[in-house]
Amino acid sequence: MKKYMTIQDTIGATPLVSLQRIPGDVGQKRGNVILAKLEGNNPAGSVKDRAASAMIRHAEERGEIKPGDTLIEATSGNTGIALAMTAAIRGYKMVLIMPDNLSVERRASMTAYGAELILTPASQGGMEYARDLAASMQAEGKGKVLDQFANEDNVRAHIETTGPELWQQTDGQITHFVSAMGTTGTIMGVGSYLRSRNENIQIVGAQPAEGSQIPGIRKWPEAYQPRIYQPSKVDSFELIAQADAEQMARRLAAEEGIFGGISSAGALIAALRVAARVENATIVFIVCDRGDRYLSTGVFN
Numbered sequence: 001m002k003k004y005m006t007i008q009d010t011i012g013a014t015p016l017v018s019l020q021r022i023p024g025d026v027g028q029k030r031g032n033v034i035l036a037k038l039e040g041n042n043p044a045g046s047v048k049d050r051a052a053s054a055m056i057r058h059a060e061e062r063g064e065i066k067p068g069d070t071l072i073e074a075t076s077g078n079t080g081i082a083l084a085m086t087a088a089i090r091g092y093k094m095v096l097i098m099p100d101n102l103s104v105e106r107r108a109s110m111t112a113y114g115a116e117l118i119l120t121p122a123s124q125g126g127m128e129y130a131r132d133l134a135a136s137m138q139a140e141g142k143g144k145v146l147d148q149f150a151n152e153d154n155v156r157a158h159i160e161t162t163g164p165e166l167w168q169q170t171d172g173q174i175t176h177f178v179s180a181m182g183t184t185g186t187i188m189g190v191g192s193y194l195r196s197r198n199e200n201i202q203i204v205g206a207q208p209a210e211g212s213q214i215p216g217i218r219k220w221p222e223a224y225q226p227r228i229y230q231p232s233k234v235d236s237f238e239l240i241a242q243a244d245a246e247q248m249a250r251r252l253a254a255e256e257g258i259f260g261g262i263s264s265a266g267a268l269i270a271a272l273r274v275a276a277r278v279e280n281a282t283i284v285f286i287v288c289d290r291g292d293r294y295l296s297t298g299v300f301n
């Protein structure tokens, strides 16, 4: 019998596309190409499909979890949606803990995939509070926390898939990789893989500037820095103001036809700053998710 793909098989192998207008003078004139990796094309709509799938599959392979078990995760959104999808595919119960100020589309997507949601008061510490609650629920035997912030399979997802895709899609020509930083799984994994192929590739992280709120990414306080994060693996950092990222998200949609989220636009701002400093470079930035996920926030109005 012909073997067909499952929905899980459609995770990854996302397109890499060239920007046509936004780069302006820092693009072609300087010999630079700016490429967007469209992670919103994943089935549950973000780069997190790769991490969620890797964390569940590899934990299963090690015998740490089995279908029917309950999984618990504190998540700012995309990981929750991706875990809810993967849990549905593989037969797990999924409990997701998130601050109550995150967009309604995210919550509705998680419940659509059958997950149970616990909303924590944003006023009591946002993601830090949610992470502490997940840990205490696990200690009480209520389920297994995958902990994307400390889980090497989050990094491994990108060493095994995103990194090799970018190397192959650019024929090894990539010179700079730019990613917004949340758990740092994407930048750690893609960075490690690309550096193993060419040690001169520059790894650039985008973080929110002081006082800016960009969903999915953080400049973490020292005590909450993700355990998977190794600062030495990032060559330079760009701080992005929220208003600039929001404006760039609107431009990315209207001028390039790429409808991405706010953190993706932040990564593009960082990529443009890099392009202004270099010549003859092939700069890749990650479009982590799709703009539809932010419609209710009014940012595209």
Ligand SMILES: Cc1ncc(COP(=O)(O)O)c(C=O)c1O
Residues within 6 Å of the ligand: 048, 076, 077, 078, 079, 180, 181, 182, 183, 184, 185, 186, 187, 215, 216, 217, 261, 263, 264, 288, 289
């Ligand atoms: C919208 C968005 N952008 C960027 C990121 C950052 O990805 P990573 O956690 O791999 O650093 C996330 C992570 O959750 C996200 O949800």
